[in-house]
Amino acid sequence: MSAVADDAPAxxxxxxxxxxxxxxxxxxxxxxxxxxxxxxxxxxxxxTLARGETLALVGESGCGKTTTAKAVLRLxxxxxxxxxxxxxxxxxxxxxxxxxxxxxxxxxxxxPYASLNPRLVAHExxxxxxRNYASEGTGTTRxxxxxxxxxxxxxxxxGLRPEALDRYPxxxxxxxxxxxxxxxxxxxxxxxxxxxxxxxxxxxxVQAQVxxxxxxxxxxxGIAYLFVAHDLAxxxxxxxxxxxxxxxxxxxxxxxxxxxxxxxxxxxxxxxAAAPQPxxxxxxxxVLLAGDPPSPARPPSGCRFHTRCPLxxxxxREQEPPLTPRPSAGGSxxxxxxxxx
Numbered sequence: 565m566s567a568v569a570d571d572a573p574a575x576x577x578x579x580x581x582x583x584x585x586x587x588x589x590x591x592x593x594x595x596x597x598x599x600x601x602x603x604x605x606x607x608x609x610x611x612t613l614a615r616g617e618t619l620a621l622v623g624e625s626g627c628g629k630t631t632t633a634k635a636v637l638r639l640x641x642x643x644x645x646x647x648x649x650x651x652x653x654x655x656x657x658x659x660x661x662x663x664x665x666x667x668x669x670x671x672x673x674x675x676p677y678a679s680l681n682p683r684l685v686a687h688e689x690x691x692x693x694x695r696n697y698a699s700e701g702t703g704t705t706r707x708x709x710x711x712x713x714x715x716x717x718x719x720x721x722x723g724l725r726p727e728a729l730d731r732y733p734x735x736x737x738x739x740x741x742x743x744x745x746x747x748x749x750x751x752x753x754x755x756x757x758x759x760x761x762x763x764x765x766x767x768x769x770v771q772a773q774v775x776x777x778x779x780x781x782x783x784x785x786g787i788a789y790l791f792v793a794h795d796l797a798x799x800x801x802x803x804x805x806x807x808x809x810x811x812x813x814x815x816x817x818x819x820x821x822x823x824x825x826x827x828x829x830x831x832x833x834x835x836x837a838a839a840p841q842p843x844x845x846x847x848x849x850x851v852l853l854a855g856d857p858p859s860p861a862r863p864p865s866g867c868r869f870h871t872r873c874p875l876x877x878x879x880x881r882e883q884e885p886p887l888t889p890r891p892s893a894g895g896s897x898x899x900x901x902x903x904x905x
Contacts, residue, residue: 585645607812623809676741739770
């Protein structure tokens, strides 16, 4: 894999600003059944994303990464909070204006098999967003011939051959299908693409190809990525900044170099220590966490990580630590939610 530049894009007004984002799921109450507490999938997440930048959301399964990404796109309606895109508030936006905004907000799905319509050929899949917006007079390619020409150009950009335009999804390999999904996401020239674990279903060799492709496309078109992932090796290669989530909250956020070289939160340390090392001669010290993650329907009081944290003290059970700035070697942003780090 080829690494992205060490420095994030120059400071400027953020493309995306998320503040206090909350998504709670309330269980349907049946007759004579006691009310159950809501599932706090996302519980006060805040971050910014600059133009042309990649912010990775990492954490174990169930921490709220994908729900955060879907709430940003309003694929699920947030319970509370603010999502501002280019300074415009998306939460509460009417359906017509939100449709216009969706031209700039696209999604690459995790599963390259289930995310493509098996009844459409490849150029129809890529041209579907163009067809949906063709009547709105916004410069979108019109007509079947124009959409096919645009699809052929996109195929070239993502590394697919023109003769594959008339193939059905089942005629592609897994990596080719994901390239097809990337071409579809690029069709409307978006400014932000949410990548929901886009390489987790692919072979390792194909993962490297797709990650390099995403990096090249970002360089060429200036796209910003909100990148949801489990694989820290992938995150290390593609991200500019990394936000670590635990039980619906961000517990640490820093630029890539700082987070991997000097993590501060005990949960981040445990995540990095659990990642496999390519050099068998290295014997990193394992940070073992006790127990299982608590239920998001009944999160612990105070710091949500205190039930598994080796540094936990009485204050951790009583007070929730805010996400506060910490000094870093390069002077870049580094925020940690911990009383002792």
